[in-house]
Amino acid sequence: MTAPSLLWFRQDLRLADNPALMAAAAGPLLPVFVLDDQAAGGWAPGGAARWWLHHSLAALGAALAARGAPLFLLRGRAEILIPGLAQAIGAKEVFASRLYEPWARERDRRIAEALAADGRQLRLATSAVLMEPARFAAGSGKPYAVYTPFARALAATGDPPSPLPTPTVLAGLPQPPDGLALATLDLLPRRDWAAGFAAHWQPGEAGAAARLTGFLAGPIAAYGAARNTPGVAGTSGLSPHLHWGEMSPRSLWHAVRAALPQPGVLGPQSRAWPFLSELLWREFSYHLLWHHPSLPDAPLRPRFAEFPWAPKPALLRAWQRGRTGLPIVDAGLRELWQTGWMHNRVRMIAASLLVKHLLQPWQDGAAWFWDTLVDADLAANSASWQWVAGCGSDAAPYFRIFNPVLQGEKFDPAGDYVRRYVPELARLPAKWLHRPWEAPAAVLDAAGLRLGLDYPRPIVDLAEGRARALAAFATLGTPA
DNA sequence: TTTTGAGTTGTTCGA
DNA sequence: GTCGAACAACTCAAA
Numbered sequence: 001m002t003a004p005s006l007l008w009f010r011q012d013l014r015l016a017d018n019p020a021l022m023a024a025a026a027g028p029l030l031p032v033f034v035l036d037d038q039a040a041g042g043w044a045p046g047g048a049a050r051w052w053l054h055h056s057l058a059a060l061g062a063a064l065a066a067r068g069a070p071l072f073l074l075r076g077r078a079e080i081l082i083p084g085l086a087q088a089i090g091a092k093e094v095f096a097s098r099l100y101e102p103w104a105r106e107r108d109r110r111i112a113e114a115l116a117a118d119g120r121q122l123r124l125a126t127s128a129v130l131m132e133p134a135r136f137a138a139g140s141g142k143p144y145a146v147y148t149p150f151a152r153a154l155a156a157t158g159d160p161p162s163p164l165p166t167p168t169v170l171a172g173l174p175q176p177p178d179g180l181a182l183a184t185l186d187l188l189p190r191r192d193w194a195a196g197f198a199a200h201w202q203p204g205e206a207g208a209a210a211r212l213t214g215f216l217a218g219p220i221a222a223y224g225a226a227r228n229t230p231g232v233a234g235t236s237g238l239s240p241h242l243h244w245g246e247m248s249p250r251s252l253w254h255a256v257r258a259a260l261p262q263p264g265v266l267g268p269q270s271r272a273w274p275f276l277s278e279l280l281w282r283e284f285s286y287h288l289l290w291h292h293p294s295l296p297d298a299p300l301r302p303r304f305a306e307f308p309w310a311p312k313p314a315l316l317r318a319w320q321r322g323r324t325g326l327p328i329v330d331a332g333l334r335e336l337w338q339t340g341w342m343h344n345r346v347r348m349i350a351a352s353l354l355v356k357h358l359l360q361p362w363q364d365g366a367a368w369f370w371d372t373l374v375d376a377d378l379a380a381n382s383a384s385w386q387w388v389a390g391c392g393s394d395a396a397p398y399f400r401i402f403n404p405v406l407q408g409e410k411f412d413p414a415g416d417y418v419r420r421y422v423p424e425l426a427r428l429p430a431k432w433l434h435r436p437w438e439a440p441a442a443v444l445d446a447a448g449l450r451l452g453l454d455y456p457r458p459i460v461d462l463a464e465g466r467a468r469a470l471a472a473f474a475t476l477g478t479p480a
Numbered sequence: 481t482t483t484t485g486a487g488t489t490g491t492t493c494g495a
Numbered sequence: 496g497t498c499g500a501a502c503a504a505c506t507c508a509a510a
Contacts, residue, residue, distance in 0.1 A: 139509060494499095
């Protein structure tokens with residue numbers, strides 16, 4: 001009989017297209033998940049992500065149990081528990097999907113060493129990305145620093161390999177050890193602020209598949225334009241499923257290619273490109289995080305170390321609570337609080353206000369998103385906040401500052417989105433919805449709105465805030 | 481090595 | 496109301 005192996009689930013909570021699972025399933029296996037908050041330091045999953053993780057583990061556990069290999073749950077330091085468990089069951093190999101977070105890379109390195117010292121092996125599979133960042137570089141051999149050449153070069157390598165099948169039967173250990181009950185991982189919030197999440201999300205592989213089916217049946221056709229309209233369901237909503245690995249990026253890639261068939265055509269001219277390029281932005285974020293492990297903490301452009309941020313807790317708090325007095329920003333932050341997710345267009349507008357008009361450090365915004373997003377992903381969150389702040393990886397002109405009124409009027413013209421999440425403004429006519437402080441008194445009266453009481457006046461004068469941001473950027477001067 | 485073309489997502493002003 | 500230009504120079508990637 002072959003030696004059993006250990007299958008360590010981390011952020012690949014699926015059975016479909018899971019190379020680590022397929023490798024482990026060649027013989028008897030013990031699937032294990034370890035909740036290891038200590039190793040992650042400040043980047044342990046945030047509150048919303050823990051809610052998701054709880055439900056995703058429940059789904060994965062059920063799927064594994066149905067196939068004969070129940071999921072073994074542990075809590076504690078993986079670098080002790082995993083080698084110990086491998087030894088206890090006599091596993092020669094530990095299979096897992098590769099992680100890209102700096103803390104996780106460091107931990108995997110130590111675990112691989114500990115296992116090797118004992119004659120065992122940690123085998124990591126490519127599973128969370130289309131292309132290993134370590135094996136993809138520009139012509140110069142250096143990592144890419146600009147999205148467009150990165151995306152073009154990646155597309156030029158062709159479609160990724162086809163997804164692997166889902167195993168129907170697994171050989172569990174004859175006498176699997178008793179793990180923790182899911183509830184004892186304590187992932188759900190004490191005070192049930194996440195009660196509303198369940199109306200929006202179905203964590204787990206089946207939920208991911210259902211979301212994909214719905215997306216391909218409708219929104220994909222108009223994705224290029226509709227993805228920017230937060231009032232309609234024009235996006236895929238797959239981000240949390242991708243983050244937790246409930247669907248692999250290459251499965252998604254192939255599903256979208258099959259839904260918009262154009263044999264032989266791949267690249268900016270293909271119909272699938274508007275969506276695929278979003279998937280490639282995710283990929284680019286992983287590329288950046290891999291090559292710049294300080295991405296979550298420090299500006300990629302070193303000169304930004306001198307940027308005159310002006311931290312002010314009251315401003316940050318008003319932004320977090322959706323009380324800035326700028327309707328589309330407040331709608332976004334309230335959507336985030338209620339659903340654990342925020343529309344991508346609104347993320348940019350809200351983030352821009354925080355770092356530019358309000359001059360709050362991007363790290364503060366990133367930390368809030370980390371705690372409140374069900375799709376919080378260290379690569380995407382860090383890269384995106386740096387991009388908005390202007391210290392990230394692109395040559396965006398510094399004067400590109402979003403005006404939340406114009407953005408609201410452009411992308412939420414009828415005000416459907418603002419009305420949904422800022423009900424106190426719901427009765428305002430569209431003409432004034434994105435600028436209530438300019439509405440005539442009679443209009444406010446008719447809408448039953450008392451500015452400053454029912455809804456705040458703007459926390460910042462937009463023209464002044466813009467000028468302040470430009471002045472702050474000007475202090476950086478030109479690099480040597 | 482040097483050169484060249486190009487770069488996610490915008491706003492404001494004035495004709 | 497609509498349109499084009501200005502905003503200012505930097506950095507990257509590839510030829």
